[in-house]
Structure formats: C-alpha cells, structure tokens
Amino acid sequence: MTSNSPFPPVDEAGSGRLAALLERAAAGRDSQVWSDLWTELYHNGSLDVSHPLVLPALTDMAEGDDADTAASALHLAGALLVQADQRHETRELRDRRAPEVARLLAAAHRWRRVTGDRDGYCYLLEAVLNLEGDISWGEDLVWGLVSEEYELECPDEDCSEVLWVVIGERGFFSTSEDHALSDDAETLPLHPAAPDALDGLGRRLHGLALADGHEDVAHALTHAFGEATCPRCGRRCSVVGQVIARSG
DSSP states (O other): OOOOOSSSSOSHHHOOOHHHHHHHHHHHHHTTTHHHHHHEEEETEEOOSTTHHHHHHHHHTTTTSSSHHHHHHHHHHHHHHHHHHHHHHHHHHHHHHHHHHHHHHHHHHHHHHHHOOOHOOOOHHHHHHHTTTSSSHHHHHHHHHHHHHHEEEOOOOTTTOEEEEEEEEEEEEEEEEGGGOOOOOOOOOOOOOGGGGOOOHHHHHHHHHTTTTTTHHHHHHHTTEEEOOOOTTTTEEEEEHHHHHHHH
C-alpha cells in the first residue's frame, strides 16, 4: 500500500508516533494534538528537537494558511530551539538548521502583523524572541503580559518579599503575596517607563506593538519595562530585571 503521508516513513515506534502526531497537527482539526505533541517531545526534563521530522514539519505548518495551526507550530518551534540552546549550551543546532529557523521567523513576523487577538499576538512576540534566540527569558516576559501579572521577588537581600506585579484590567500596581487576592490588599502604583525613554528590547517590542495596532500591549510593556515598589521595604526595582533574575 502506498502511503500519502507528507513525512518520511519511519520504523521505530517512537518515530512512528511522532510522525502520526505531526500529521494530525498539520491537518488542523485536532485541539488535543498539540498537547500530545509537547508530551511526546518532552524527555529528561526538556523538549527534544533533535528528531529530523520536527522542524521541517513545524516550518511547513507555520507557512500554511491556518492561523491557529501556524501559531501553535511557531510556539512549539521557538520553545524547542530555546531548550536546545540551554540543554547543550551552544547554538549549534540553531545554526545547523538556520534555513528553517529563518523561514519560521519570517512566518512569525507575517502572522504577527495580522493577528488581532491580544493573547495570540503576545505569544507570537514570544515566538519571535525565541526564534531569534538572543534572550532566554522571552517566555517569562510574555507569560506576565498574557496573565497580566508577574510573581517576582524583592531584590533587597534583607527583604526578599514576594511581589505580585499586576499589569492589566485590574490595574497597574504591586502588592505582596499575602494580599494578592484580597479586596483590601495594600497596593502601590507601578512606575511605567516613558515610551520615548525605552531602549533596547523594550523600545523594539513597544514599537512593534504600536505598529501592529496593539496599543494595550504597548501600554503594558511600558509597565513591564518600568519599576515596581516593594510594599514591605519600599525599594523600587526594575520589573523586567526581576523577571530576568527569576528566570535565571
């Protein structure tokens, strides 16, 4: 019997499962398959991108016409590459698969420009950062934008209070862990960065969000790249600085 599979035939049981999952994902009609695919690729505490089927299949999906499938493929591909960088402490795999990474990055930018959903847009920004590979904390930065809060720690060694930095519909403030969900929580306003004072990554992401019509994301980014105040000791600290410290 001749197979119509777009993926090369494989003999090993694990490779066969992976090929089947990639086919299901490419079909775009199976909401469970992405969870199954992440599980299949998760080994020894990290994601495994070494199988030759994975990046080509995800690249083809990212370049397709289905927005949800493309977004899921880009999210997974970016995470796989960052995990490979961290696991091997080298960009060898990223460099070896440079043509596919370039295609994935181009697709991420294409979808970024046309995505109207706020959270979907944030995840595409994360994919861009992961595919570029210049930082290792893009996931943590975007997690806070999507969940509209960061769980951080006061950098003062004599304090080390857990900080909840809230960015979104509930307001823009810092509070302590003990009162994070309380109606009478003590809150202190955040100190956002002035848009024209942003530099580096903050300036770039803020500019992209504005250009793409996501003013709410741009506004949230000024707070993520601004400062929060510890309610216990009164120290002000960089929000993104503590995101980096916590992710490291």
